[in-house]
Amino acid sequence: MTEITITHILFVSTALFFIGMYGLFTRRNMITMLMAIELILNSVNINFIAFNKYLYPGKLDGVFFAIFIITIAAAEAALAIAIIINLYRSHHSIDVEDASELKY
Amino acid sequence: MSSSVIIFYIISAFILVAALLAVTTRRIFRSAIFLLFTLIGTAALFFWMGVEFIAAVQVIIYVGGIVVLIIFSIFLTQKSGDEMPKPLRNRSIFSALALVFGFSFTYHLINGYGFGPTIHEPFNIKVSEIGMQMLSTKEHGFVLPFEVVSILLLASMVGCIVIAMKIKPIEERDSK
Numbered sequence: 001m002t003e004i005t006i007t008h009i010l011f012v013s014t015a016l017f018f019i020g021m022y023g024l025f026t027r028r029n030m031i032t033m034l035m036a037i038e039l040i041l042n043s044v045n046i047n048f049i050a051f052n053k054y055l056y057p058g059k060l061d062g063v064f065f066a067i068f069i070i071t072i073a074a075a076e077a078a079l080a081i082a083i084i085i086n087l088y089r090s091h092h093s094i095d096v097e098d099a100s101e102l103k104y
Numbered sequence: 105m106s107s108s109v110i111i112f113y114i115i116s117a118f119i120l121v122a123a124l125l126a127v128t129t130r131r132i133f134r135s136a137i138f139l140l141f142t143l144i145g146t147a148a149l150f151f152w153m154g155v156e157f158i159a160a161v162q163v164i165i166y167v168g169g170i171v172v173l174i175i176f177s178i179f180l181t182q183k184s185g186d187e188m189p190k191p192l193r194n195r196s197i198f199s200a201l202a203l204v205f206g207f208s209f210t211y212h213l214i215n216g217y218g219f220g221p222t223i224h225e226p227f228n229i230k231v232s233e234i235g236m237q238m239l240s241t242k243e244h245g246f247v248l249p250f251e252v253v254s255i256l257l258l259a260s261m262v263g264c265i266v267i268a269m270k271i272k273p274i275e276e277r278d279s280k
Binding site: 003004005006007008009010011012014015016018019020021022023025026027028029031032034035036038039042045046049050053054055057058060061063064066067068070071072073074075076077078079081082083084085086088094 | 108109112116119120123124126127132135136139142143146149150153154155157158161162165166169170173174176177178180181182188191195196198199200202203206207210211214215219222225226227229233234237238244246249253256257260261263264267268
């Protein structure tokens with residue numbers, strides 16, 4: 001326990017991933033579900049940086065993957081919020097249970 | 105225990121507690137603020153691992169961009185003082201079970217894998233190296249994903265405008 005190895009960091013990122021998963025399962029409000037997705041993407045970023053630092057310190061590939069994931073997360077959040085605001089205009093609610101026209 | 109180990113434990117406890125509060129609190133605005141703390145904690149973890157550039161990008165884009173966007177959309181669509189309804193009891197019980205089993209299974213796999221000894225090379229990345237490799241067209245260059253991501257950003261910008269645009273009713277459009 002006197003030294004931090006890659007397993008410790010993977011522990012943190014796995015816990016963060018499953019906390020995000022729990023939020024995605026229990027929440028029915030679209031904005032909070034979006035927040036849970038952001039948590040999951042963050043845990044993936046931690047994984048990429050940790051693998052790069054501890055297993056391949058001479059390379060930069062994990063850093064690039066993290067940069068691209070952050071970019072795509074930003075684009076995804078912007079699109080999701082546009083969809084949420086449009087849904088609020090037509091349904092006056094952003095609960096996923098209320099938007100069920102396409103269900104059957 | 106050296107100070108670096110203690111700092112790691114403090115940062116990771118901070119991240120996990122803030123994330124747990126973000127997915128369980130019932131006021132949506134508090135949830136957004138706890139998400140903000142989680143993202144700042146992740147940036148601190150990146151600083152701890154020595155990748156200052158990624159930590160700075162994390163603070164600029166996630167904390168400065170995405171959380172502000174989420175808070176704006178909360179103000180546009182919710183009465184932020186109200187409590188959200190409780191999740192169904194069955195749903196939260198089974199989600200918690202899935203969480204516990206998934207976590208223990210994954211952690212068992214990670215623990216049993218055996219990553220080999222930690223390599224103790226210094227890990228300091230120059231930003232100039234990142235820039236050179238990102239725009240290099242040679243082997244291990246990342247210019248193609250860079251261009252693809254820039255097209256993706258453009259497409260998502262256009263898509264946001266199209267989705268959120270207000271469509272006028274037909275009679276009004278015809279009268280002009």
